[in-house]
Amino acid sequence: MSRLAAVREAAGAAGVGALLLTPGPDLRYVTGYDALPLERLTCLVVPAAGEAFLVVPRLELPAAEHSPAARLGLEFVAWDETDDPYALVARRLGSPSVVALADRMWAMQSLRFRAALPGAEQVLAGSVLGRLRVRKSPAEVAALREAGAAIDAVHAQVPGFLRAGRTEREVGRDIAEAILAAGHSTVDFVIVASGPNGASPHHELSDRVIRPGDPVVVDIGGQMPSGYCSDSTRVYCVGEPPAGFAEYYEVLRRAQEAACAAVRPGVPCEAVDAAARDIIAEAGHGEHFIHRTGHGIGLETHEDPYIVSGNTAPLAPGFAFSVEPGIYLPSRHGARIEDILVCTETGGERLNDRPRELVVV
Structure with missing residues (x-):
């Protein structure tokens, strides 16, 4: 089973509607992509039911396309400077009751997600990914x-x-x-x-x-x-x-x-x-x-x-x-x-x- 599939399965088992993984060790673990941590949102969205997709600023799209994430068959969703990427994620997810945020997500990003998904409880992605990451292959x-x-x-x-x-x-x-x-x-x-x-x-x-x-x-x-x-x-x-x-x-x-x-x-x-x-x-x-x-x-x-x-x-x-x-x-x-x-x-x-x-x- 691929890591992406294992993460999706673990999210479902934990009762999490989707994982939202911004640059850091969680994103790198799942995709291999060592993305730059920027104020512009880069976020891997892994729904418990449905296909994962990577939201990326358009100016970072070439880097994403040359990263290991490109080998996973992910949809890359590029956004422009005048777009609201948080609203974009919310529209695609619908109304999940629980979302798991990357443990190292910036506070300003987690608060933007809270505003975009007001009905979703926020938990740490570590509650889902921890049991996978702790046991090394x-x-x-x-x-x-x-x-x-x-x-x-x-x-x-x-x-x-x-x-x-x-x-x-x-x-x-x-x-x-x-x-x-x-x-x-x-x-x-x-x-x-x-x-x-x-x-x-x-x-x-x-x-x-x-x-x-x-x-x-x-x-x-x-x-x-x-x-x-x-x-x-x-x-x-x-x-x-x-x-x-x-x-x-x-x-x-x-x-x-x-x-x-x-x-x-x-x-x-x-x-x-x-x-x-x-x-x-x-x-x-x-x-x-x-x-x-x-x-x-x-x-x-x-x-x-x-x-x-x-x-x-x-x-x-x-x-x-x-x-x-x-x-x-x-x-x-x-x-x-x-x-x-x-x-x-x-x-x-x-x-x-x-x-x-x-x-x-």
């Missing part, structure tokens, strides 16, 4: 495996970028160039968190000068031409680590290993989180593990499933997500180890292969 797993190998190739170069006297920003620029050179089409994020900055999980690059003995948390990722994302974290130390760091880093390494080993079909997402968290708590660092253990990954860096306490959803083959416990000591330093895993029929496959031991440079 073999082709999607292959794309994520390619992304993992590409970001591993960047981590292999990081020791050559790190040395005392350089700033985080200087190292970050080298890493960003390496991400693109490794085959990514875009750089999504570069975290180089040295010394006390390592205690901030989402630290921004700064002009702090790296000093001898600094642990450095390097969390990096990008998007491949396929649209699928990479994300991996490793910890380096410029010279001998400070007192006590190696000890809690070993706790972290064991916790990450235990969480990865817990991955298999049927295991609740929260059990993977607990596998890491329990080891860290037993070592006296429970208060220093301040975020969930992982997040799903695919066309977005963060998507379902979330590996966190309270998420009782069972893992299934094709689920892809990070396993990234961390320990953060405020004003001192921190550490995080992150791999992307995919749940298989028998367990979990890591899509990152770089050493997880502390790397001293």
